[in-house]
Every structure is written in structure tokens, then in C-alpha cells.
Amino acid sequence: MVSINKTSSKPYYEQLMLGIKEDILSGLWQSGDRLPSVREMARQLMMNPNTVSKAYKLLEAQEVIVTVKGKGTYVKKIDTELRDEYQIQKIQKKFNDLVIEAHYLNVQKKEISQWLDDSYQHLKGE
Known part of the structure; x- marks a missing residue:
């Protein structure tokens, strides 16, 4: 489930976008699933609805989600x-x-490779 780190230097809308993409890749949300409305997502994450709206619009521009007028936003x-x-x-x-x-910071290539492997495993739920 999407979470926002309020102490992160990354903007909230970017965190939300990455969180939604991660949830889709991990199978939490499937193609055709309805996402919470902008207001509902803002309430769940205790965010400004304008921030959620910005994230949704950018995800729509990237063709990650689609909004159907009067029906909602879908994966x-x-x-x-x-x-x-x-x-x-x-x-x-x-x-x-x-x-x-x-x-x-003197991080070795082997360690970076391990981080990459770990990230892919996390996305696949392994």
C-alpha cells in the first residue's frame, strides 16, 4: 500500500506516483482496478487533494492510469x-x-548490484 514519508526530500506527488507504480508491479492493483478518488486518497494519506490530483494527472500522462468521467480512475x-x-x-x-x-561514498559495484537485485526481488514479491 502506498505510503508517504513526510521527512523525505522527495516531493509528495513523486512519492505517490512511485508508490502507485510499485503497487501495480507487485500485483496489489491489477489492470482495471479502481483507484481511490482524489479526495479519498488524500484523506487516506493525509495529503492535500491538489497533490494527489497532480500525481494522478502525471500518471495519466504516463499512461499508467486512466480516468473515466463520472466513473473514477482505473489502472x-x-x-x-x-x-x-x-x-x-x-x-x-x-x-x-x-x-x-x-x-x-566508496560503495562498491558489487553492493550496488546487490541493491538492484534486492529491489527487483521486492517488486516481484520474492
């Missing part, structure tokens, strides 16, 4: 063939920045 079917090269380049840049930070 969109994951297209395993879809590769947005621009988004992939942004992820690669973030990853490179993390590697630089880790290297600066």
Missing part, C-alpha cells in the same frame, strides 16, 4: 512493448547520478 493495462525512450533516458540519468554518489 491501465501495462503494455510490455511500450518503451518511452525519453523516460528511459531520464531514468538512466538518475541512475548515473546515484552511481556517482555511491562511488563518492
